[in-house]
Amino acid sequence: MSKIRSNPLGVKLDRRTFLKGAALGLAGTALPLNKADASFWEAFFQKHFREMNDDEKKKVIQRLEKEYEQKYKKAIHIGSEKPMPGVLFGYGLDLSRCIGCRRCVYACVEENNQSIDPQVQWITVLRFKKGEKWIDLEESEKYYNPEQVPESGHFYMPVQCQQCENPPCVRACPTQATWKEPDGIVVVDYNWCIGCRYCMAACPYGARRFNWGEPKRPAEKINPNTHYLGNRPRYKGVVEKCTFCVQRTRNGRYPACVEICPVGARKFGNLLDPQSEIRYAIEHKRVFRLKEDLNTNPKFYYFFAYGR
């Protein structure tokens, strides 16, 4: 069986052809010339997102919108809203409230167009036994499935991308396909990611997900309001993760998981605004961040609003 890898450009190369082409020192040999229409070369020579000017971004987005429209037979809007000045996003999660219902996990999947099969989820809810040495991640359980939550003697801790100020994943990426935006969100350019998964190895929180298979999601379930750096449909062989719902939050809205949480355990806001909810949490409650000792400096704060 020849190993065929399909890439974002929609070009199928088997390894042998590629090596042949490489041996001749002529990339063109390896690339099927009948596919060599303008859009193909545009995609091939697409610049790094941060080096593009607004015009170039617009062109790329138009090309992608066309591709998505052909694939899903419906219009998909790709935004490219820039970070707002004076905004640094922070997240709070009240562990004394979370009941482990996993509503957030699925709201995130719906909002952010994750693959349903193979399953990709950005939030993992961990269950811990209440006790002295409670935050022992090794002892946590993510497959709990009782009739009802919360279960007595347990508490729950959802984990997703912690949007570190000092993100190890960004340093690990050999192609700079992932970086931290000025509003603090760590983003991935799915057209720049080569799928080496170094970032996944580097992330201390297990927050990154890999598309091992062709992401599958029925067209009618695709959320058409997307962002280039956020929830636009992904490809096989690229890495993705929570983006604080960049497509919503850069337009002033709360993230999807904040809005679904039935107990209101999830808080979101601008860390630079002293009036924000997240600042109130940090100033009035006992907050901690996960694996603080690694100096990743996450902008995701866990807290206990009430001692219970």
Place this chain on the structure above:
Amino acid sequence: MNIYGKKIGLAILIALFPLVCAVFSFAESKGQEVPKKFLVPPPPFSPGIFPCSQCHKYMPVNKKQRKLEQMHQDITLKHMPGGWCFDCHNPDDRDKLRLANGKLISFDESYYLCAQCHGVVFRDWKAGLHGKRTGMWNGEKQYRLCVHCHWPHDPPFKPLQPLPPPARPADIK
């Protein structure tokens, strides 16, 4: 010169100190009240039950503490041992709630009533920390009334069925 300017500024500040304090304490006393009306959805009445006056208008007021037998039997009060309807409901105008100080409030401001005992939670709720809010993180926010999550006659949050756990690696084909 510069130094003088600074000193004068400081002197003025010190002179004005009592005034500044007054302004702050005024702001603080205002802070006791909720500064604005919170955007909340309508209270979660059982269908058809409000306004209460549609029935109570025609009934004599019986202030005796008793077991209800003709209506509202579904309510067993599991909130405040020894509590009773008129701790919160207003006997003379049933469409209002009544605070301990006698002030009448409408059902869509019921948080004042809860705040009489749950002051710490109320403080957090006002700041947006307790309870759910939706809308804009930098703009208009939809609050929830306490009673949207806590049925006032039996307040603890009711357990839910969790959504399915993630697929185990062994289940992935």
